[in-house]
Amino acid sequence: MQDNAPLMTALAKLIAVNMPDLVLFVGEALVGNEAVDQLVKFNQALADHSMSDKPRLIDGIVLTKFDTIDDKVGAAISMTYITGQPIVFVGTGQTYNDLRSLNARAVVSALMKA
Numbered sequence: 001m002q003d004n005a006p007l008m009t010a011l012a013k014l015i016a017v018n019m020p021d022l023v024l025f026v027g028e029a030l031v032g033n034e035a036v037d038q039l040v041k042f043n044q045a046l047a048d049h050s051m052s053d054k055p056r057l058i059d060g061i062v063l064t065k066f067d068t069i070d071d072k073v074g075a076a077i078s079m080t081y082i083t084g085q086p087i088v089f090v091g092t093g094q095t096y097n098d099l100r101s102l103n104a105r106a107v108v109s110a111l112m113k114a
Helices: 005-018 033-048 070-083 104-113
Strands: 024-028 060-064 087-091
Touching: 005 033, 024 033, 033 070, 060 070, 070 087, 070 104
Parallel strands: 024 060, 060 087
Antiparallel strands: none
16 A cells, blocks of 8 residues: 555654554565565655654564565565665464564575575
8 A cells, every 4th residue: 555645644644643663564475576666665655755854764574474485585685675674573374473583594595495
């Protein structure tokens, strides 16, 4: 929904009013480079629709369906590189217990297999 201007305006206002401790982008790892595009547009939309001189952008990334990405793991690295923000959690199932910290060694291993 990063292309929906009214929604992003409302979200930017919600962030400005509530001043959350963290603003997390939640994306689906399965879509590969499309997730990178979504993240860039989302962050830019937050900046464009903010009423502040110093807009609040994302603080971190949560990637769902991380257990199914195989060779698309490079997109996860691109997301952190482009934003300078960490991947806070990866989802590997359907419940809160399936949220995990990112295992950098597993990512490197997956990249070396590809």
